[in-house]
Amino acid sequence: MALLSVENLRAHYRDGGATLRAVDDVSFQIAAGETVGLVGESGCGKSTLGKTLLRLVNPTSGRILFDGQEVGGLSERALRQYRRSVQMVFQDPFASLNPRHTVAEILGGPLAVHGVGDRKSRIGQTQDALDRVGLPRDALKRYPHEFSGGQRQRLGIARALILQPRLVICDEPVSALDLSIQAQILNLLSRMKADLGLSYLFISHDLSVVRYFADRVLVMYLGRIVESGSWRSLWSRPLHPYTRALIDAVPNPTRRRHAAPLSGDLPSPRQIPSGCRFHPRCPLATARCQVEEPISRAVGDGQTVACHHADLSPIH
Amino acid sequence: MTSFESRLPAVASHGVDHGMDHGATDAAQSAPPPPAWTNIHAPDALRATTSDAERLAPVGRWRATRAYLRNPTAVIGLLILAVVLAAAALAPTLFPEDPLAMVDRPLQWPGQNPDYPLGTDALGRDVLAGLVHGARVSLLIGAAATLVSVVAGVLVGATSGYFGGRIDDALVKLVEVFQTIPGFILLIVTVAIAQPTIPAITLAIALVSWPAVARLVRAEFRALREKDMVMAARGLGYGHTRIILREILPNALPPVIVMASVTVATAILMESALSFMGLGDPNTISWGSMIGAGREMLRTAWYLSAIPGLAIVVTVLALNLIGDGLNDALNPRLSEGR
Numbered sequence: 001m002a003l004l005s006v007e008n009l010r011a012h013y014r015d016g017g018a019t020l021r022a023v024d025d026v027s028f029q030i031a032a033g034e035t036v037g038l039v040g041e042s043g044c045g046k047s048t049l050g051k052t053l054l055r056l057v058n059p060t061s062g063r064i065l066f067d068g069q070e071v072g073g074l075s076e077r078a079l080r081q082y083r084r085s086v087q088m089v090f091q092d093p094f095a096s097l098n099p100r101h102t103v104a105e106i107l108g109g110p111l112a113v114h115g116v117g118d119r120k121s122r123i124g125q126t127q128d129a130l131d132r133v134g135l136p137r138d139a140l141k142r143y144p145h146e147f148s149g150g151q152r153q154r155l156g157i158a159r160a161l162i163l164q165p166r167l168v169i170c171d172e173p174v175s176a177l178d179l180s181i182q183a184q185i186l187n188l189l190s191r192m193k194a195d196l197g198l199s200y201l202f203i204s205h206d207l208s209v210v211r212y213f214a215d216r217v218l219v220m221y222l223g224r225i226v227e228s229g230s231w232r233s234l235w236s237r238p239l240h241p242y243t244r245a246l247i248d249a250v251p252n253p254t255r256r257r258h259a260a261p262l263s264g265d266l267p268s269p270r271q272i273p274s275g276c277r278f279h280p281r282c283p284l285a286t287a288r289c290q291v292e293e294p295i296s297r298a299v300g301d302g303q304t305v306a307c308h309h310a311d312l313s314p315i316h
Numbered sequence: 317m318t319s320f321e322s323r324l325p326a327v328a329s330h331g332v333d334h335g336m337d338h339g340a341t342d343a344a345q346s347a348p349p350p351p352a353w354t355n356i357h358a359p360d361a362l363r364a365t366t367s368d369a370e371r372l373a374p375v376g377r378w379r380a381t382r383a384y385l386r387n388p389t390a391v392i393g394l395l396i397l398a399v400v401l402a403a404a405a406l407a408p409t410l411f412p413e414d415p416l417a418m419v420d421r422p423l424q425w426p427g428q429n430p431d432y433p434l435g436t437d438a439l440g441r442d443v444l445a446g447l448v449h450g451a452r453v454s455l456l457i458g459a460a461a462t463l464v465s466v467v468a469g470v471l472v473g474a475t476s477g478y479f480g481g482r483i484d485d486a487l488v489k490l491v492e493v494f495q496t497i498p499g500f501i502l503l504i505v506t507v508a509i510a511q512p513t514i515p516a517i518t519l520a521i522a523l524v525s526w527p528a529v530a531r532l533v534r535a536e537f538r539a540l541r542e543k544d545m546v547m548a549a550r551g552l553g554y555g556h557t558r559i560i561l562r563e564i565l566p567n568a569l570p571p572v573i574v575m576a577s578v579t580v581a582t583a584i585l586m587e588s589a590l591s592f593m594g595l596g597d598p599n600t601i602s603w604g605s606m607i608g609a610g611r612e613m614l615r616t617a618w619y620l621s622a623i624p625g626l627a628i629v630v631t632v633l634a635l636n637l638i639g640d641g642l643n644d645a646l647n648p649r650l651s652e653g654r
Contacts, residue, residue, distance in 0.1 A: 080553040096544035100566040110552040
């Protein structure tokens with residue numbers, strides 16, 4: 001059984017008169033021990049999806065099942081239990097740690113709130129958490145501003161792991177970091193996964209990071225998942241023209257280009273185009289695409305695609 | 317042609333990279349999040365990213381204190397306030413007699429009689445003793461009224477800004493009711509209805525002052541509750557009370573502290589105005605009541621009004637200097653340059 005199962009999830013915002021459809025009919029599953037990558041341009045609803053899974057944003061409709069249990073209708077108390085099992089690592093380690101708290105408070109707070117152990121054992125656990133992410137123990141008395149970006153992200157990871165969650169949602173955990181630090185953090189995350197048997201939902205706009213990290217990849221465009229599959233099949237045989245454009249955008253001197261880069265900007269999620277929402281930017285768009293919204297269909301090998309012309313796509 | 321093609325992927329990837337800088341806001345919030353301290357207009361605030369500000373900030377817990385002490389006008393303000401506080405604290409030792417007691421021939425000018433360096437008033441009371449004892453009342457009322465209004469303002473503003481929705485609507489209406497009534501009229505009416513005792517005057521001044529604090533705190537909370545650190549706290553299962561008190565409030569306090577220093581000054585002025593109009597506590601001497609008592613002899617013995625008036629001016633000035641200094645010191649972007 002899947003650890004997390006999302007069915008027809010929608011998260012809409014009322015924004016003046018318009019409705020902002022940040023997440024629009026999304027379904028997917030994450031198995032225990034699996035790392036699922038979620039890629040897409042900025043503004044496509046990736047972060048909102050991540051926050052909706054944690055119920056930091058309330059879903060408009062649809063179901064979130066964790067371990068077979070519905071998360072949408074949980075009471076405040078039950079939600080607290082759920083949040084022990086699902087944690088989040090944020091993009092900006094400068095904004096997600098409270099500048100007025102010492103590391104001991106940042107790491108010990110979750111334990112105290114959930115009533116884990118007594119004061120003494122909690123201090124021991126915070127020290128273990130620091131050891132695990134490779135920070136010295138004397139960090140406990142320091143404030144977040146005394147650390148570098150990479151060290152802070154390690155703190156963010158330590159905080160997310162201290163309650164021993166089963167699923168960690170990583171919301172662009174390395175995109176605010178220097179390139180040299182990115183690799184360290186990715187290595188730390190994959191070691192944590194191996195040590196603790198975690199599942200990850202890894203949100204990123206950077207396909208090369210996701211390729212390194214994810215077992216399976218979901219490609220999101222304007223609030224909807226347009227293609228999904230193992231990274232191997234997506235990378236070697238991208239069927240949706242958007243996926244292909246994303247892959248082609250990754251600089252690679254050895255590979256020949258297959259499609260022109262995407263023209264234009266992401267349309268506003270307040271005014272989603274009719275029919276296939278990708279048609280204004282799609283090189284393969286026909287009249288049908290302007291009226292009829294493509295349904296996601298399986299194309300074998302666990303790959304799904306939502307495109308009328310997926311068959312036309314040139315095979316690599 | 318080959319070179320053109322090989323350049324294209326890099327261009328395309330640059331476009332995607334550029335988008336990533338704003339990844340945090342994403343589709344959820346279309347407007348960029350407001351800066352954490354909305355009342356501070358640092359010249360570089362718009363350009364500086366979070367990471368810039370953090371990297372430049374001097375390291376260490378005493379950064380704000382050091383920055384404050386490096387600001388000469390702020391230190392002067394602190395010294396003046398210290399002198400006034402010392403005078404108020406030592407008043408019973410320096411002038412053990414009742415400052416309202418008649419001690420000598422009335423209307424002696426300052427310097428006329430070495431026993432009474434600031435002279436005597438129309439009833440033969442020592443002006444210096446009155447000034448020193450008056451400092452007690454003025455500072456006490458100023459501090460107590462500020463404390464009450466800050467506590468009330470923080471409670472209302474935090475609840476309103478954090479929860480939003482209907483609670484927010486109701487509390488904002490309440491604040492607006494108070495703000496539409498002219499403050500000083502409300503103060504006079506309240507004191508006139510209640511007895512003019514020091515606790516009643518203190519509460520009346522607090523009643524007039526708290527709405528401004530509530531508005532400020534509400535704005536801070538509204539800005540801070542959308543921050544990642546609050547999202548993180550919610551995701552960790554923290555309760556509302558803990559998030560309000562431990563996560564958001566410490567970050568919202570700097571502008572409130574600055575405002576409090578100015579509120580003390582305003583409260584002293586309000587108390588003086590009440591006493592001047594004869595609405596003060598008749599059994600205690602305050603700077604305002606001294607000015608009021610000297611009013612009738614303004615042409616012949618102007619020093620009776622001028623001396624306590626000067627005391628008010630100097631104290632209020634000191635508090636404003638302190639407020640300015642705190643404003644700069646608690647803003648890391650400004651204080652690190654000094």
